[in-house]
Amino acid sequence: xxxxxxxxxxxxxxxxxxxxxxxxxxxxxxxxxxxxxxxxxxxxxxxxxxxxxxxxxxxxxxxxxxxxxxxxxxxxxxxxxxxxxxxxxxxxxxxxxxxxxxxxxxxxxxxxxxxxxxxxxxxxxxxxxxxxxxxxxxxxxxxxxxxxxxxxxxxxxxxxxxxxxx
Amino acid sequence: xxxxxxxxxxxxxxxxxxxxxxxxxxxxxxxxxxxxxxxxxxxxxxxxxxxxxxxxxxxxxxxxxxxxxxxxxxxxxxxxxxxxxxxxxxxxxxxxxxxxxxxxxxxxxxxxxxxxxxxxxxxxxxxxxxxxxxxxxxxxxxxxxxxxxxxxxxxxxxxxxxxxxxxxxxxxxxxxxxxxxxxxxxxxxxxxxxxxxxxxxx
Numbered sequence: 345x346x347x348x349x350x351x352x353x354x355x356x357x358x359x360x361x362x363x364x365x366x367x368x369x370x371x372x373x374x375x376x377x378x379x380x381x382x383x384x385x386x387x388x389x390x391x392x393x394x395x396x397x398x399x400x401x402x403x404x405x406x407x408x409x410x411x412x413x414x415x416x417x418x419x420x421x422x423x424x425x426x427x428x429x430x431x432x433x434x435x436x437x438x439x440x441x442x443x444x445x446x447x448x449x450x451x452x453x454x455x456x457x458x459x460x461x462x463x464x465x466x467x468x469x470x471x472x473x474x475x476x477x478x479x480x481x482x483x484x485x486x487x488x489x490x491x492x493x494x495x496x497x498x499x500x501x502x503x504x505x506x507x508x509x510x
Numbered sequence: 511x512x513x514x515x516x517x518x519x520x521x522x523x524x525x526x527x528x529x530x531x532x533x534x535x536x537x538x539x540x541x542x543x544x545x546x547x548x549x550x551x552x553x554x555x556x557x558x559x560x561x562x563x564x565x566x567x568x569x570x571x572x573x574x575x576x577x578x579x580x581x582x583x584x585x586x587x588x589x590x591x592x593x594x595x596x597x598x599x600x601x602x603x604x605x606x607x608x609x610x611x612x613x614x615x616x617x618x619x620x621x622x623x624x625x626x627x628x629x630x631x632x633x634x635x636x637x638x639x640x641x642x643x644x645x646x647x648x649x650x651x652x653x654x655x656x657x658x659x660x661x662x663x664x665x666x667x668x669x670x671x672x673x674x675x676x677x678x679x680x681x682x683x684x685x686x687x688x689x690x691x692x693x694x695x696x697x698x699x700x701x702x703x704x705x706x707x708x709x710x711x712x
Binding site for chain 2: 353370402
């Protein structure tokens with residue numbers, strides 16, 4: 345889709361512009377954490393690669409745990425309170441399933457577990473999730489109305505639950 | 511630490527030697543397998559930020575076919591052969607010795623043909639490195655994955671991502687001139703064993 349802001353591996357984007365579309369393309373075992381303030385129309389998307397921060401790594405947004413803290417900090421700098429936010433978790437597939445060659449650590453499952461734990465720890469409101477499985481995904485957040493749309497490689501699309509629209 | 515490893519000239523030179531020996535042999539193997547001459551670009555050993563890796567195959571959402579093998583032994587790492595989906599189907603036709611256009615989907619037969627091509631290319635690659643440099647490693651069974659490029663590349667990048675924000679990448683393009691098939695060959699060597707290998711062997 346034209347005009348989408350591509351949030352690459354290990355990146356975080358926040359936008360308050362209604363015309364913005366934040367997108368994480370081709371998520372495999374990576375996980376996207378998406379937040380949206382429906383009253384102020386501010387959205388954020390984190391594209392994390394690994395569950396837990398490693399000592400000495402200077403890029404907090406590569407990891408679910410530190411990325412989430414950074415995301416909350418940036419959102420609160422814009423005056424968003426965590427309680428106002430709706431959250432979605434997308435991704436965390438297991439990409440390697442061949443016999444004798446399964447993903448040693450199943451990073452996808454670890455990413456999902458860490459994302460869910462972070463949502464709980466920060467007492468956030470999880471409204472939708474499309475995670476796990478064996479396929480890659482692209483996810484988009486439309487800042488205009490907070491809709492979250494997931495697309496698979498076969499072109500199949502689904503719109504995740506959204507408390508505003510329901 | 512990663513930066514120091516990546517900046518090490520001796521290590522990069524060793525890798526380049528391995529790449530040159532291995533890739534030429536892999537091209538020979540593929541040529542024999544499909545009965546046509548496979549040409550290749552000079553293997554490049556480069557470092558780049560991991561977030562830029564998907565762009566090298568045309569973007570994270572592009573549908574591709576990845577043939578993945580892990581290698582274990584003196585030289586550990588991850589190897590991925592990447593094709594655009596239409597070109598992968600053309601390669602399947604070549605491998606199964608059938609006219610172009612017969613393969614239209616990635617059914618078990620097509621996947622197994624591609625797995626075999628990956629297995630052969632990587633075996634030739636590793637065997638040449640073992641012969642020329644005395645560095646011995648074994649490939650894992652191949653996995654064929656049909657999905658978005660970004661999703662497939664996550665398999666390799668999660669490993670590289672633990673060590674820093676840059677990946678060390680060995681890259682070559684194989685090409686069949688007649689059928690317009692381009693096959694990207696990537697290896698991401700494990701950095702720590704590589705370091706031991708270069709220093710340990712003197």
